[in-house]
Amino acid sequence: MNNSQKPSKKRFFIALLPPKDVQKEATKIKKYFKDIYNSKAALKSPPHVTLQPPFEWEIEDLPNLIQALNHFSQSQQPFFMTLNGFSAFKPRVIYIDVLKTSELLSIQKSLMSHLESSLNLVHSVSKSRPFAPHLTVAFRDLTKKNFYQAWPEFKDKEFYYNFMINEITLLIHNGSNWDIHSEYCFNQLNDLQKLIL
Template sequence: MARIPAKYYLALVPEGPIQEAATSLKEEMKALYNLKYALKSPAHITVKMPFEWNENKEQVLIQKLEEFFEPFMAFDLKFEGFDHFGRRVIFVDVQPSGVLNALQKALNDFCKRELKLNNELSDKAFHPHMTISFKDLKPKNFDLYWKHITTKSFEADYFVKDVALLKRLEGRWQVIYRFTLKS
């Protein structure tokens, strides 16, 4: 069977009102400034950067991750306000969480050891956030974008009950599986 490479990543993907509010902000940035790249995936907090995996062994990936996530407990997170990385990324800020940091570190150690995946710089310098605009954001117009986004507010409590596996399908990222955390 030939190896068919596919792209995946792992993230916390809120559903309901949080997803709707973040998507609404992304759509507003598209309507006003033609910033549309962030709409290629649902609003999320990345916990393992995109990686390639043989699509023919997708079930093996899911099974190994299912075993990894099995002992982890559900936990609370808080979204509050906005921040940015330089003049290239605008995001909803996530309040510090030792539980999330520990989960992310354990996941990346597991992925390196058991799945033979490389750790990206973003995996090592973890800064939880939910992106609103990036990639097509023009640094020369950053002040305009930032002024607009800071007229908004974003505050939400998020009970993290699962971690999603996303896959790139036809140019968009879609949740293909959710690993349930213990409640």
């Protein structure tokens, strides 16, 4: 391979993104961490709850990944997600807490199972530990010292949103940040059928 050729693999991950107004509020908090606590790593992606952690995928094989995600999303129903307050993975990560509902746990488990069976895509670490849904606002470049300064400020802070999730999002790494690549809407036909019946 000569240097002028683009790499054949790109990094992706699959997530649930809150509505734009909620993303805006979460981004304000990320910017606060950047300005006050010198932690900007969380600004490299839109606010999200990860379902499938980052993985490498052949660009030529992207149609198969897209087909699998389309197929999966058509079998899902919209559900409510609740963000409530802050929590932490001490001593380096502060996040907006996500209510662990049966629908959220179910979609994550179903997605991982679907990707494994249809694409042989497996994230071994995720298989060996329970799913802990969270929306990160500071991590990686948050020093332990800054963590212990920020945590008392955020541990009892209020942040509450309840909203409908009706799609999953595929994000792609552009070399420095994560961009939205494509979105896959859930099957809302059943709701329409209920209205007609």
